[in-house]
Amino acid sequence: MTSINSELIIDGKILRKNISYIKEKLKDKSKFMAVIKSDAYGHHLENVVKDIDDLADGYGVVRLNEAKKIRNLSDKKILLMQGIYSQDELLEAKELNLDMVVHNSDQFQILKDNNSYNNLWLKINTGMNRLGFEIKEFLEIYDEHLHDKKFTLMTHLAASNDKDSLSNKNQFKLFNDLSKKMNKDVDLSIANTGCIMNFPEYTYDWVRCGIGIYGGYFKDQEIKTAMTLRSPIVNIRQIKKGERVGYDGRAEAQDNMSIATVYLGYADGLPLKIKDGTSVMINNQIAEVFGRVSMDLTTIDISNIENCSIGDWCEFFSEDLPMSNIAISNDLISYYFMTGVKSRVKKVYKRTD
């Protein structure tokens, strides 16, 4: 039996190219942590580790089960970026030789109770107001428990993509001032992808790079989308001026048109709110979404596409159609598309060798 499906194709070569390009921005001493939380932003954790292990100095994840999968494949540093939430998790993390973030006093209490001060990353709130110790609170802990310990001091930027945002300046200053009070063994880490690209002077000892690896950083054309989401055309029809397409008749034909229906809907992870006019690619030509996304189908205006037939692929993003296109034109972010594709879409990982 043959059957059709939409496909999510991941190209390991592009991941490697993106990493190599981003690493050129780092200061000599900065080490590169590949952030591969959330199944490597939807790219398949194990395959990604196998493909990039020689390029990474360490890995960042949030869940213990992801750390475990990495540990089976690599001896490199693995950081639990939200740390542990119980004694059991601490024991498991130690067993796997993980580094862990400590972001509040509840977590620090668990570590104190176990006299466990190795491999810690102390997270400071410098303005994001999500996780992290207040500076005063941290300094009390530092003076009492950490002043003679080796650890990494970290914080996270709220607006790293915005070069001119005042919040970055404030966060850098708070972090920098605090770092001067630390003993000489303390490492520093602040940079995610946006910070590496916009503020390379702050790459310090460790960068924590996620979205740039996968090509979702949209302000530098050298960084390429590593995922292709494509779906076959299952029907083509002609409609007349004034006719409407799809639920609620959202799209109305201003002229006679050709409409292709493709095998991908919101149950596959394509957001419901995708707007009419969003670019897709068919046979290397740009076509546009026309009509509301359904559960299993999406309709495309192919009036201007040459040689288009049932079975042809419609690409929603790819190396040639950057994910930032569909993200920006729909007021979404590439992180959301990467992590949103559902399991019923066939995932194909192309290894580098």
Ligand SMILES: *Cc1c(COP(=O)(O)O)cnc(C)c1O
């Ligand atoms: C996800 C995450 C990153 C990676 O951010 P990108 O913008 O994807 O590069 C860095 N640091 C922490 C703490 C994170 O949770």
